[in-house]
Amino acid sequence: MGAFDFLLQGLATAAEPMMLLYALIGVTLGTAVGVLPGIGPALTVALLLPVTYRLDAAGSLIMFAGIYYGGMYGGSTTSILLNTPGESASIITALEGNKMARKGRGGPALATAAIGSFIAGLIATLLLAFLAPSIVKVALVFGPREYFALMVLAFVTVSAAFGDSALRGLTSLFLGLALACVGIDQLTGQARLSFGVPELLDGIEVTTMAVAMFAVGEALFIAGQRNVQADEVTAVKGSIWMSRADWARSWKPWLRGTFLGFPIGAMPAGGAEIGTFLSYATEKKLTKHPEEFGEGAIEGVAGPEAANNASAAGTLVPLLTLGLPTSATAAIMLAGFQQFGLQPGPLLFATNPTLVWGLIASLLIANAMLLVLNLPMIGLWVKLLTVPKPWLYAGILLFATLGTIGANPSSFELGMLLAFGVLGYVMRLFGYPIAPIVVGLILGPMAEQQLRRALSISQGDWTTLVQSPIAAVLLGIAALALIVPLILRARGKGQVLSQLAGDED
Amino acid sequence: MxxxxxxxxxxxxxxxxxxxxxxxxxxxxxxxxxxxxxxxxxxxxxxxxxxxxxxxxxxxxxxxxxxxxxxxGDFPERPAQNVPPVLWIIAGLAAQLLLLHVTGFSIATGVLFAFTARAFGKTNLAMTLPIGIVFAFAVWAVFSQLLMLHLPAGPLEHLLFPGA
Amino acid sequence: MTVLRSIRSVFSTLRAAVHAASAVEMHRVPATRDLNTLGIDKDAFRAIHL
The missing domain is CATH 1.10.287 (Helix Hairpins)
Structure with missing residues (x-):
């Protein structure tokens, strides 16, 4: 059976009424959190994990994926109407989108964002469906050492290669790895780093950590900021529909954004923002209306919005086929799979094809739902923008603690929430990235297990790690990804001095 | 910035x-x-x-x-911080942690709600505290009674849901 | 020559995008040099409420 047959079967699963309901809840929640600044898809999925504990696994995962897609749609609304991105992946949209809204072209800006997101989501989800089986075929021959190498590569790219500081990225990663060591050792049953505290024997909950980092840390950071600007909603004036000229100028950026965003999402690069920046730069270089850039060019909204949705789908490629999360949201979704005793990867395609293909197919349905939710019903979401900040953050912290208490109603767990929240605040203050600590905490135990398995197969011979060509190549890429940016950065610093005026280097 | x-x-x-x-x-x-x-x-x-x-x-x-x-001096410059709001939120979380098993979910979380609103500029605790408690109680009722989450009950919850 | 040049331009754009993305994730305004490479106006970017 080819990918196409699987996809049709998946559509049959995803079209069951209950699954449709889960998808609808997911995309509605996702759009809402995308619209609301200060709360993103990673946090929402983390908050929902304890609530969905008793629900259906396939339905819950469909809901999580809907939240992820929905967040990418909703973020653009705030960017365009408020100049306040609801999501960091929508920052670029604010650049041209808000200018358009101020000129009374908010309608076409919202429309090109929503339709572009739809087209990108559609193409990228189909790419995911048709790429997945071949990656799975390759991954089926992977043994422990290949998986270990793959995880090392993910560690390096998430923390060092793509950040602006290898030092801070690696520090964040190693803090995550250190926290991952807490608890009972999986292979020998010995308690590690638990200091006789019984609550620590189970290890540190990924959800507690994620909620603390994304809800508490973020709230503390926003509360501490000075010179708060008043937010002002720009009313949508004029027609919401795009003119013929708008369509003519939008379709190419949509496609280019899709093909920029998808591979970047699939690479372990951490986050959808990179694709949006690249798309903006590309559109500005290729446009026939350069004078409009900075004054509200529709290409500058169409391209980046397509790119961020495509990279959301791209992120699902390594997550579903290899079990490898490449962004904070993907890491939390991995925790969602594990909560139901499922491990995404090639084996899941073989053992539970209904679930995997139902999930992929549901993305197509979710995407169509989102188009309906975001175009005719845009007025509803704009109302959400008027929730004042005090109530918004008070509500976020209420639900953040609700999730933690629901998972484990102990003061100790709340204490961990508070402690990690303060840690997240300090990390933001000093410019440490958050994604590596979350990825380290969730991938650390898996990497350790694979390493120890590989070494016990080889009876302690470390050279086994590079004796398989795939593992050797992956470790080689990881080493390059660690070292090359360091060299480039060191060289780059010298060049700044000599090329202060130049914009090329 | x-x-x-x-x-x-x-x-x-x-x-x-x-x-x-x-x-x-x-x-x-x-x-x-x-x-x-x-x-x-x-x-x-x-x-x-x-x-x-x-x-x-x-x-x-x-x-x-x-x-x-x-x-x-390679670290990026740290944005200037307003300390009191940060402390209000930390105090709210600490208060919720300490009160949770004494007063139950609604009151403890209501305090957190009011303190967080205080940090973001709603300074009138006499107004925000009741709002927070009522809101937290509604959330408690939905999540503990309908979704079967284990949320600690206190005097307020026992008063309105004698079975809890 | 032009090929080499465009490859270099692609790489510098990619690098600038990566740096700018990691800066905005931390609620910081990216370096002016990165924004210039990406063709983004610095003052317009400052106006966005991060």
Missing amino acids: TSPEPQNQRRRDTAALVVAAGLAVIAGVMLWDSARLADLGGYSGVGPASVPRVVAFGLLGLSLWTVIAALK
Whole structure:
């Protein structure tokens, strides 16, 4: 059976009424959190994990994926109407989108964002469906050492290669790895780093950590900021529909954004923002209306919005086929799979094809739902923008603690929430990235297990790690990804001095 | 908000030195803890203590690197912070933690709600506290009664839901 | 020559995008040099409420 047959079967699963309901809840929640600044898809999925504990696994995962897609749609609304991105992946949209809204072209800006997101989501989800089986075929021959190498590569790219500081990225990663060591050792049953505290024997909950980092840390950071600007909603004036000229100028950026965003999402690069920046730069270089850039060019909204949705789908490629999360949201979704005793990867395609293909197919349905939710019903979401900040953050912290208490109603767990929240605040203050600590905490135990398995197969011979060509190549890429940016950065610093005026280097 | 070019700020960064010390302390604790583990490496030679040791040495190295970066002033400038709102939120979370099993979910979370609103500019606690308690109670009712989440009940919850 | 040049331009754009993305994730305004490479106006970017 080819990918196409699987996809049709998946559509049959995803079209069951209950699954449709889960998808609808997911995309509605996702759009809402995308619209609301200060709360993103990673946090929402983390908050929902304890609530969905008793629900259906396939339905819950469909809901999580809907939240992820929905967040990418909703973020653009705030960017365009408020100049306040609801999501960091929508920052670029604010650049041209808000200018358009101020000129009374908010309608076409919202429309090109929503339709572009739809087209990108559609193409990228189909790419995911048709790429997945071949990656799975390759991954089926992977043994422990290949998986270990793959995880090392993910560690390096998430923390060092793509950040602006290898030092801070690696520090964040190693803090995550250190926290991952807490608890009972999986292979020998010995308690590690638990200091006789019984609550620590189970290890540190990924959800507690994620909620603390994304809800508490973020709230503390926003509360501490000075010179708060008043937010002002720009009313949508004029027609919401795009003119013929708008369509003519939008379709190419949509496609280019899709093909920029998808591979970047699939690479372990951490986050959808990179694709949006690249798309903006590309559109500005290729446009026939350069004078409009900075004054509200529709290409500058169409391209980046397509790119961020495509990279959301791209992120699902390594997550579903290899079990490898490449962004904070993907890491939390991995925790969602594990909560139901499922491990995404090639084996899941073989053992539970209904679930995997139902999930992929549901993305197509979710995407169509989102188009309906975001175009005719845009007025509803704009109302959400008027929730004042005090109530918004008070509500976020209420639900953040609700999730933690629901998972484990102990003061100790709340204490961990508070402690990690303060840690997240300090990390933001000093410019440490958050994604590596979350990825380290969730991938650390898996990497350790694979390493120890590989070494016990080889009876302690470390050279086994590079004796398989795939593992050797992956470790080689990881080493390059660690070292090359360091060299480039060191060289780059010298060049700044000599090329202060130049914009090329 | 702005991050000036690193060349302009080649000064010692004391706060970053504290971070470096913290990393070294964590590494030390991990090494101490791994020393008391019986290393059942078996055939592989890699036991439960090995990975914590590797991570600890990594942290030591990063601590050293942080010291160098701090002395060179390589850290990005930290945005100026308004301390009182931050403390209000921390106080709210701490109050909820302490009150949770005494007064139940609604009152404890209502305090957190009111303190957080206070941090973001709603200073009238006489108004926000009742709103927070009522809201938290509604949330408690939905999640504990309908979705069967275990949320600690207190006097307020027992009063309105005698069975809880 | 032009090929080499465009490859270099692609790489510098990619690098600038990566740096700018990691800066905005931390609620910081990216370096002016990165924004210039990406063709983004610095003042327009400052106006966005991060």
